[in-house]
Amino acid sequence: MSSHATPEPSASGRKPITLHRLREMHAAGERITMLTCYDATFARVLDEAGVECLLVGDSLGMVLQGRPSTLPVSLDEVAYHTECVARGNRSAWLIADMPFGCYQESKEQALRSAVxxxxxxxxxxKIEGGGWTPETVRFLVDRGVPVCAHLGLTPQSVHALGGYRIQGRDExxxxxxxxxxxxxxxxxxAMLVLELIPSTLASEVTRALPQLMTIGIGAGPECAGQVLVLQDMLGLTRGKLPRFVRNFMQGAGSIDEAIRTYVQDVKNGRFPDPQLHGY
Incomplete structure (x- = not known):
């Protein structure tokens, strides 16, 4: 038995975003917006600002915990932050990263972690990498788990890749x-994050695979949507940032305004700028 009551809409009046709705947007050529999120307060802010997808990224290891990479982040930690975000969210589509070590062992391990x-x-x-991962993706999808893949710079493989480098530059x-x-x-x-790859390559993948919603981060303006780390786009991160990051707090009177500007600029094609933010 299950209840089929309609979920409560967000304070903005937006109906809950579903995978079906995201696919409709993609088919209509409407760009999808995504930001990382790790707590209930920002979940509510991002949801009410119109962000369609919230990503509980393993980037929390670097952003919240001060670690040098995403590798130490545990499944327990991602689950905890997912619970926090879910409590604050009302209508956005909620994606959680599968952290390093929780899905590489076997398909069955991946399913337990996804559950x-x-x-x-x-x-x-969200699962990083290609080559060996499609078998795991199919196993999860066949069991009712929607999957976002991730190619290009895959931070969990940073040591194998030789650092945070642009991927796919040679033929x-x-x-x-x-x-x-x-x-x-x-x-x-259903989705594919493309991180730190040439804009032309991201465009080729997006055109060749129309059934796949490509979400770019440092992959140019032609992807089906865009994602940034929340603290980066709010100008909170210290140190040198990648060129694909834009500080949306510049010129904004509030965090709400900065996030709404991000949504509008992704929708209107003003972000990312191919000259300033692409490779």
């Missing part, structure tokens, strides 16, 4: 990324 995150409130899980690397994206789409991934 944990979905019980915490996630509506989709071999680009061909591999195109093949991996096609395999992930065939396995049933």
């Amino acid at each position: 944990r995150l979905m019980r915490a409130g996630a509506q989709m899980v 071999d690397g680009a061909a591999t990324l195109r093949r991996h994206a096609a395999e992930l789409a065939d396995a049933g991934a």
Whole structure:
């Protein structure tokens, strides 16, 4: 037995975003907005500002915990922050990262980890990498777990990649990324984060795989949507930031205004600027 009552809308009056609704937006050519989120307060702010997707990223290890990479982040920690975000969220689509070590061992391990995150409130899980991952993606999708894939710079593989470098610049690397994206789409991934790759390559993947909602971060303006780390786009992160980051607090009178500007600029194609934020 299950209840089919309509979920309560957000304070903005927006109906809950579903995977079906995201696909409708993608088919209509409307760009999708996504930001990282780790707590209930910002979940409410982002939701009411019109952000469609909230990502509980393992970036919390660097942003909240001060760690040098995402690798130490545990499944328990992502589940905890997913619960926090779910409590503050009313209508945005909620995605949770599968942290390093919680899905590499076997498909069954991946399912157990995904179940944990979905019980915490996630509506989709994100898995990094290609090549070996499509089998895991298919296993999860066949069991009712929506999956967002992630190619290009995959932070959990930072040591294998030799640091935070642009991926897919040579033809071999680009061909591999195109093949991996096609395999992930065939396995049933609904979304694909493309991080730190040439804009032309991201555009090729987006056009070649229309069933896949590509979400760019340092991948140019032609993806189906965009994502940034919340603290980066609010100008809170100290140190040198990647060129694909824009500080939306500049010229804004409030955090709410900065986030609404981000949503509007992604929708209108003003962000990312291909000259300022692309590769």
